Amino acid sequence: DLFKDKKIDFAVLYNSRNIRRKQVPDTIWSYVQFVDQLPLEKAKKCALVLKTHKVDDNGTDLPAVVEMLCGENPEGRYNIIFHDQKLETEQMGWLYNCTDVQIQLTSNEGWG
Known part of the structure; x- marks a missing residue:
């Protein structure tokens, strides 16, 4: 279960490589x-x-970023979920459909 039995009303999906220009x-x-x-609730x-990927030579140690930004998260305010396993096309469709929005920040992307 992606959300580990938590009641999630709003989910954001980032689906790309962990590399510097993707600005994860x-x-x-x-x-x-x-x-x-x-509000907390x-x-x-x-x-x-x-x-x-949580860590990539071309990117960032994302668990360290989460730790720095969220601390120990005792109240459970920050639900940040890592998913680094390969998915088949149907499973990717499920992933997109179970989230509300997708986000993709980039820097220095070329167009042509």
């Missing part, structure tokens, strides 16, 4: 800023799903 730490920071504006029902 900025995505995590943005999610934390969003959740911090919510609503915040607990939000989730950020990171479909990427």
Whole structure:
């Protein structure tokens, strides 16, 4: 179960590589800023799903970023879920359909 039996009302999906130009730490920071504006009970029902590798030589140690931004998270305010397993097409469709929005920040992306 993706949400580990938690009641999630709003889920954000990031699905890309953990590389510097994809700005995954900025995505995590943005999610934390969003959740911090919510009352605790609503915040607990939000989730950020990171479909990427937790650590990559070309990217960032994402668990360290989460630890830095969220601390120990004793209240359960920040539901940040890592999913780094390969999925088949049908499973990817399920992943997209069980989230409400997708986010993709990038820097230095070319168009042509």
